[in-house]
Amino acid sequence: MPELNVLGEPLEPCSTDPETGFQRDGRCSCHDADMGRHELCAVMTEDFLEFSREQGNDLVTPRPELDFPGLSPGDRWCVCVPRWVETLQAVRKRHIPETTVPPVVLEATNEAVLDTVDLETLRRHAYE
Known part of the structure; x- marks a missing residue:
């Protein structure tokens, strides 16, 4: 069964250049071994x-030994849900x-994120 995004549609790729995702397949998919929850596609x-x-x-x-190219502003990347939430809280508090x-990127953000962040908050921070 294909994974869905937060809009209830088929999960779109986040990025193939740089190649992102827990399995470096371009998608913010759910994986039992992914303790960081790389499920949220962000710019x-x-x-x-x-x-x-x-x-x-x-x-x-860049960390080639980890198959990590290093990121620049504008790159899309599957970020850890807890880090995104931590950032949001820091903006509000600090x-x-x-x-x-x-x-x-709502179309490329896994629906699993909704167990931590509500859709309204995600929409307020949606990439245009």
Whole structure:
């Protein structure tokens, strides 16, 4: 059975350049072995990449041994649901720039995210 996105439609690819997803297949699919829950497709912003680095997760530096190309603003990437939520909470509590929360590609975000983030919040942060 094909996976669905948060809109209840077939899950679209997030990115094949760079190739994202827990299995590096371009999709933000659910996998039992994926403890980080790479299920949310987001468009990287400079502010998010810096915030993530400050939290100890450098998404900019390439790590070939992990099949990780390094990301730039504008890249689409399957981010960890807890990291996206943490970023949203930091924007609200610490009054850091709204652009720190990376925009969500709803069509490529797995419906499993809805158990953590409601659709209204995702829509408010949707990529245009």
